[in-house]
Amino acid sequence: MEKFGKSQPIKRVEDVRFLNGTGRYVDDIVPSGALRAYVLRSTVAHGDITTLDVADARAADGVHMVLTLADLEAAGLNVAMNADIITNSDGTKAAAPERPILARGRVRFVGEPVAFIVADTLAQARDAAEMIELDFDDLDVHMALAAGGAALHAEAPDNVAFDWSMGDIASVDAVLASAAHVINVPVQDNRIIVNSMEPRGCFAQPEGARLHVSVNGQGVWSPRASIAQELRMDAADVRVTNPDVGGGFGMKAMDYPETFLCAYAARTLGRAVAWMSDRSEAMQSDNAGRDLVSTATLGFDASHRLIAYKVDTIANLGAYNSQAGQLIQTAFFSKVLPGVYDVQAVAMRTVGVYTNTTQVDAYRGAGRPEAIYVLERSLDHAAREMGVDPWALRQRNFIKPDQFPYLSATGQPYDVGDFERVLARVTSAADRDGFAQRRAVSAAAGKLRGIGLCYYIESILGNPSETSRVDFNTDGTVSIFVGTQSNGQGHETVFAQFLADQTGIPADRISVVQGDSDLIPTGGGTGGSRSVTVQNTATLAAVGVLIDGFSAFLGEVEGVPAMDVSFDDERFRIAGSNLTPTMLDVADMARGAGRDDLLSVSKQIKLDHRSYPNGAHVSEVEIDPQTGVVTVQRYTIIDDFGNLINPMLVEGQVHGGVVQGIGQALFERVVYDEDGQLLTASFMDYAMPRAEDVPMMYFDTEATQSLYNPMGMKGCGEAGTVGALAAITNAVQDAVWDLGVRDVQMPFTPHRVWQMLNRGGDAST
Numbered sequence: 001m002e003k004f005g006k007s008q009p010i011k012r013v014e015d016v017r018f019l020n021g022t023g024r025y026v027d028d029i030v031p032s033g034a035l036r037a038y039v040l041r042s043t044v045a046h047g048d049i050t051t052l053d054v055a056d057a058r059a060a061d062g063v064h065m066v067l068t069l070a071d072l073e074a075a076g077l078n079v080a081m082n083a084d085i086i087t088n089s090d091g092t093k094a095a096a097p098e099r100p101i102l103a104r105g106r107v108r109f110v111g112e113p114v115a116f117i118v119a120d121t122l123a124q125a126r127d128a129a130e131m132i133e134l135d136f137d138d139l140d141v142h143m144a145l146a147a148g149g150a151a152l153h154a155e156a157p158d159n160v161a162f163d164w165s166m167g168d169i170a171s172v173d174a175v176l177a178s179a180a181h182v183i184n185v186p187v188q189d190n191r192i193i194v195n196s197m198e199p200r201g202c203f204a205q206p207e208g209a210r211l212h213v214s215v216n217g218q219g220v221w222s223p224r225a226s227i228a229q230e231l232r233m234d235a236a237d238v239r240v241t242n243p244d245v246g247g248g249f250g251m252k253a254m255d256y257p258e259t260f261l262c263a264y265a266a267r268t269l270g271r272a273v274a275w276m277s278d279r280s281e282a283m284q285s286d287n288a289g290r291d292l293v294s295t296a297t298l299g300f301d302a303s304h305r306l307i308a309y310k311v312d313t314i315a316n317l318g319a320y321n322s323q324a325g326q327l328i329q330t331a332f333f334s335k336v337l338p339g340v341y342d343v344q345a346v347a348m349r350t351v352g353v354y355t356n357t358t359q360v361d362a363y364r365g366a367g368r369p370e371a372i373y374v375l376e377r378s379l380d381h382a383a384r385e386m387g388v389d390p391w392a393l394r395q396r397n398f399i400k401p402d403q404f405p406y407l408s409a410t411g412q413p414y415d416v417g418d419f420e421r422v423l424a425r426v427t428s429a430a431d432r433d434g435f436a437q438r439r440a441v442s443a444a445a446g447k448l449r450g451i452g453l454c455y456y457i458e459s460i461l462g463n464p465s466e467t468s469r470v471d472f473n474t475d476g477t478v479s480i481f482v483g484t485q486s487n488g489q490g491h492e493t494v495f496a497q498f499l500a501d502q503t504g505i506p507a508d509r510i511s512v513v514q515g516d517s518d519l520i521p522t523g524g525g526t527g528g529s530r531s532v533t534v535q536n537t538a539t540l541a542a543v544g545v546l547i548d549g550f551s552a553f554l555g556e557v558e559g560v561p562a563m564d565v566s567f568d569d570e571r572f573r574i575a576g577s578n579l580t581p582t583m584l585d586v587a588d589m590a591r592g593a594g595r596d597d598l599l600s601v602s603k604q605i606k607l608d609h610r611s612y613p614n615g616a617h618v619s620e621v622e623i624d625p626q627t628g629v630v631t632v633q634r635y636t637i638i639d640d641f642g643n644l645i646n647p648m649l650v651e652g653q654v655h656g657g658v659v660q661g662i663g664q665a666l667f668e669r670v671v672y673d674e675d676g677q678l679l680t681a682s683f684m685d686y687a688m689p690r691a692e693d694v695p696m697m698y699f700d701t702e703a704t705q706s707l708y709n710p711m712g713m714k715g716c717g718e719a720g721t722v723g724a725l726a727a728i729t730n731a732v733q734d735a736v737w738d739l740g741v742r743d744v745q746m747p748f749t750p751h752r753v754w755q756m757l758n759r760g761g762d763a764s765t
Contacts, residue, residue: 006501009648013507014492023244026201026216027276034203034272035064037262038125040115040132041284042107045143045356045676046150047136049105054115056131062124065265066132067116069102077101077264078230081255083321086162086330094162094352097153099320101230101257107136108152108319109356110676111284116261118273141356141676145293145316152319152354159354161317164330166337166410167347175308175345179299183385185378188745189370189725191291191316191670192663193686194363196487198246199282202259203274204266212239213263216246218253219485219525220517230260231267238263242515248487249660250362251287253527254323283681288670289363291316292329292370296378299345304388306397308345309338311374315352315360322359324366326352332367334410335459339375340419340614341397346409356676364660365718366528368458369725376454376726384737390730391427394455395420405707412459414612415707419455422616422638422702426453429698430618430636438620438633448623449633450735453616454726460610460715461528467520468538469602470499470546472587478505480539481513481602483523484531489717490649491531498536498645502543503583504570522604529715532645533611537709541603549598550586554579557589611706611714615639617658617723621731628754630666630732635697637723642706642714650716651699657720658697663689665728669747687749 017023054066072079081099088094098104103114115132119125140150147158176182202215211233215223220240228235245252258275266273277285292315299308315329330350338346383390398419399406406414435451442449469481480499484491492512500507513519524530551565554572558565564575571580581589590598620634637654644650667687671679680686705712725746732753733744741756 007644007647010493010497010646012490012493012649014490025198025244025246026203026214029214029243030203030274031205031272034274035118035120035269036122036125037265037273037275038117038122038129039113039258039275040117040129040134041281042103042110042112042114044107044136044138045110046139046141046152047107048139049103049107049134050137051133051135052114053133057117057128060124060128060131062120063117063128064269065118066128067102067261067265069100069104072101072264075264076232078232081257082226082323084324084327085321086164086326088163089165089349094326095153095156095160096321097155101260109358110678111358112319113257116265118265118269141674143355143357143672143674143676145291145314145353145355147351147353152356156354161321161352161354162326162330163351165347165349166334169310169347169349172308172310172345172347176297176299176310179307180302181300181386183298183378183382185296185381186743187294187296187374187377189290189292189294189373190664190668190746191360192289192363192668193283193670194249194251194286194289195283195688196247196249196251199277199279200252200256200258200286201276202262203272204262205272206266206270207239210237210239211263211267212241213259214241214243215259216252217242217485218245218248218487218527219523220515221523222525223255223259224517226255227260227263231264240517242485245485245487248526249364250366250527251289252487253525254287254361279683280681283686284678285358287322287359287361288318288357289360290370290664291360294374296374298378298382300382300386304386304393304396306341306343309343311337311348313348313350315350316355316357317352318357318359319354320359322361325359325361328362328367329370332461333371335412336368336371336457337375338409339372340399340417340455340457342399342403343397344409357672362527364657364721366461368718369722372454372456372722373725376456377729380452380726380730380733391423391453394453395423412612413609415609416704417612417614417640418704419614422614422640423455425700425702426616426618426636426638429638429700430634435620442622446625448625448735450621450731450733452619452727452730452732452734454723454730455614455616456719456723457612457614458529458715458719458722459612460530460533462530463524464534464610465604465606466524466534466538467522467602467604468535468542469600470542472599474591476509476584478510479513480510481520482535483520483525484535485515485526487526489531489653490646494532494646494649495535495539499539499543502540502569503546505583509584529613529717529719531717533709533713533715534605534607536645536711536713537607538603538605540710541605542601545601545603546583549601550583550590553590553595553598554581554586607709609708611642611708613639613641613714613716613719615719615723617727619727619731621728621735623732623735623753625757628750628752628757630748630753632662632693632695632728635695637697637699639701639716639719640704640714641701641716642703643712644701645713653716654699654720655697657718658724659689659694661721661724662694662728665725665746666693666748669749
């Protein structure tokens with residue numbers, strides 16, 4: 001029986017079932033005989049509902065239920081969805097307009113749910129939806145990423161959701177006034193559609209007096225609480241499960257109306273009800289990502305030390321507050337605002353605005369990619385304006401190793417780092433010295449070539465608490481119950497591997513149990529790159545309880561003090577005895593002795609601080625000036641993730657994040673017309689990166705061990721995206737700088753790049 005080695009690049013065990021088609025996604029496990037649901041959505045971006053007549057739909061063949069907001073309120077539901085509301089700079093609360101589960105008298109974006117139809121088949125539900133008489137009085141549409149325009153909500157004059165700030169802006173302005181060099185850089189961060197491989201879906205099924213809701217989300221406890229709140233149920237009567245999930249990226253971490261509607265319909269009808277999004281529906285209704293414009297102002301002294309940094313941002317929230325929408329470009333953005341640089345005069349102001357578009361919320365990185373993009377893009381631009389090597393400017397301003405622990409200007413307690421060592425590694429690995437020759441080869445072929453650097457740091461988010469439970473089963477296997485939720489990261493492999501590393505139990509005897517609120521009473525789900533640090537710290541604590549309990553038991557059996565029993569990560573050893581039982585051996589002994597209390601242990605932990613993964617990305621791009629086509633030719637990554645459990649899974653996570661960054665930088669662009677119609681609502685119109693668009697990547701790590709968890713680990717799930725945006729954009733800027741082009745903005749689609757090269761840098765269309 002093969003045993004994993006510690007920190008080895010083990011292939012993902014769950015991939016076997018995914019590759020052979022036996023994965024169990026939500027639409028694979030819909031109960032037999034379940035009713036199917038369809039959502040009637042608004043076809044206009046802003047309008048008052050003048051007619052909503054569902055009588056014919058209710059009488060249609062196979063239809064069991066048609067729901068409107070009036071029906072939900074008549075049933076006594078809490079119809080307002082939850083959202084985190086921040087505090088404005090003046091101490092008032094940000095705008096909190098109602099976001100109803102179904103439209104209340106007015107629609108505010110194309111795709112907003114208006115009615116919910118439940119029928120025997122999806123085809124019947126669709127047919128019934130076409131029988132609904134729905135009409136609107138059109139209202140003016142507000143699409144500009146700016147205050148003003150047609151009001152979406154009475155609670156938000158000029159469509160301003162919030163006006164938030166961090167730091168002493170007046171003091172920072174004073175430092176900027178004294179600076180030898182002041183550079184202003186406009187930075188746009190384009191809206192993207194998440195496009196998880198598996199669209200959103202759910203089903204709900206009565207289980208006696210209880211309700212079971214299965215949703216392809218990123219955790220079960222938040223949905224359970226929300227479902228109980230919306231349906232006014234006791235949370236103990238709600239069971240939520242997550243099956244296999246085909247990608248989440250933050251988008252699936254949030255609540256959506258369809259989950260509540262399925263839950264209510266199933267409870268009312270006494271039958272299972274399932275809903276599954278199609279792709280165009282997802283593109284219209286899933287939370288979008290990014291969508292902000294910023295102006296960065298950097299002040300340097302005469303020796304090019306960064307002495308002040310200020311960011312002014314306007315962020316699009318879409319038509320309503322999503323669950324964490326107000327937090328993304330404020331609290332989360334600010335955590336890494338000063339990056340890896342030793343600057344304390346730092347401030348930011350963000351104005352959030354409502355527009356007649358889909359809600360904006362978390363997307364892989366949730367505010368940190370946005371912040372690092374602004375910083376690394378503007379720092380690179382400033383270096384060129386001042387005639388300084390961009391890499392040397394970064395090195396000049398790095399926080400030095402002897403400055404750790406370091407409290408950043410935004411209150412983040414960086415524990416450890418050696419940024420110069422990482423930069424030296426990536427400089428060598430990327431063969432920067434050979435770039436001039438590669439550029440000359442490109443030039444000879446009529447191409448422009450550029451090299452770009454991004455040095456990022458990330459602040460891990462999510463619940464700092466987690467629970468782990470380890471059960472020894474009667475068949476000789478072991479189950480570990482975890483509070484996180486895999487969306488494709490490889491949790492079933494890495495959590496079993498970690499437990500095997502710490503206990504000597506063969507990994508193929510360990511099964512990982514996740515995503516069931518009945519089996520796992522508490523948990524933080526997945527998001528913010530939290531899983532590896534919190535879950536494995538909890539597992540380590542549970543292993544400590546196991547070792548203590550088994551040692552005491554062996555001491556009793558052998559008649560020696562528990563202190564004379566030791567464990568070496570594989571076997572127990574007893575002073576004066578040749579007995580060297582494994583964990584599984586001791587479990588069998590305990591079961592035979594009736595000590596079932598030793599066979600299931602759990603432990604909850606709470607980390608005082610998070611880890612701060614960091615690293616350097618170097619991209620080389622080539623531009624064909626005749627067509628505007630940009631290709632990424634080389635990509636090099638050196639990351640500091642602390643100690644690794646499975647280097648192969650880490651590399652896979654980074655590769656995936658970089659590809660998403662390449663997608664946003666080169667291809668992905670959400671386009672609405674002036675009436676709020678989404679013009680990029682299919683893969684015919686919304687470009688995604690393909691294999692041919694992605695170069696082979698060089699990846700390695702240069703670790704400093706985190707001081708904030710006992711294993712010295714740092715999260716890695718979002719790091720690839722955090723570093724990719726600026727690395728690619730800075731490479732494009734490098735390629736066109738000598739042509740006098742100063743304003744380069746994502747996405748670098750061929751048409752926009754051609755305009756940038758031929759129309760004085762204007763790539764706005």
